[in-house]
Amino acid sequence: MSQQEPHAGQPGGNPNPYGQPISQPPPTGHYPPAAPPPGYYPPYAPPPPQPPGPLSPSDERMWGMLSYLLCLIAGFIAPLIIYFVYRDRSNFVRDTSKEALNLQITAAIVGVTATFGLFFFGVIFSIAVPPVGAIMFLVWFILIIGYQIAVITFEIIGAVRANNGVVYRVPLILRLVK
Numbered sequence: 801m802s803q804q805e806p807h808a809g810q811p812g813g814n815p816n817p818y819g820q821p822i823s824q825p826p827p828t829g830h831y832p833p834a835a836p837p838p839g840y841y842p843p844y845a846p847p848p849p850q851p852p853g854p855l856s857p858s859d860e861r862m863w864g865m866l867s868y869l870l871c872l873i874a875g876f877i878a879p880l881i882i883y884f885v886y887r888d889r890s891n892f893v894r895d896t897s898k899e900a901l902n903l904q905i906t907a908a909i910v911g912v913t914a915t916f917g918l919f920f921f922g923v924i925f926s927i928a929v930p931p932v933g934a935i936m937f938l939v940w941f942i943l944i945i946g947y948q949i950a951v952i953t954f955e956i957i958g959a960v961r962a963n964n965g966v967v968y969r970v971p972l973i974l975r976l977v978k
Contacts, residue, residue, distance in 0.1 A: 855890045857965070864896035864962030868955045876904035883977075895967045898977050900958060906973040907951045914944045 855863070863886055870878030879900035887894040918940040926933030954970050961968035 852889060855886065855893065860890045860892045861963050861965055863890070863893045864967075865959045867893070867897035867900040868959035868962060871900055871904050871955050872952065876901060876908065879904060892965070892967065896958070896962045899968060899970055900955070901977050902973050902975050903951065903954060903958070903970050905976055907947070909974070910947055911944070914940065914947065918944065 863882055867879040867882045870882075879897045883894065883897040883901055886897070918937065922933060922937035922940060924933070925936050954968075958968040958970060
């Protein structure tokens, strides 16, 4: 009878299926990998991201200008986002976006108050004394439109000044964001 070699999967068989001797016995226990030295990053892993650096002067002027101009489209959301994203990277952008945000908050408060006053007092006076109510309604309406024109004018002035590198302090607004 011929002698058969035991297979790798059988007990007592050769652990190496190719028939070559193994130089070291397999490890018997599980050992955790050693920690890499500080500052070492394996070649396949990118280094951790660095914090963003300060903005260049042209970028500062651009974001300062956009914090005013985007108010025409997005209201207070645009300067709020610009403020939170760039407040640590540039004092100029922080100050201009803060002014634009304060302008938008003030405009919203005045707009809501004026609209409430327009409808509440206008309707009451229209019922009580129709000619006075109509005049009051017209005056409130002109004030609301005039204030919105003033807000748009301040936004344009602020955008031009920010593009020139100057922080524009808008007059007659509440400075709620410090």
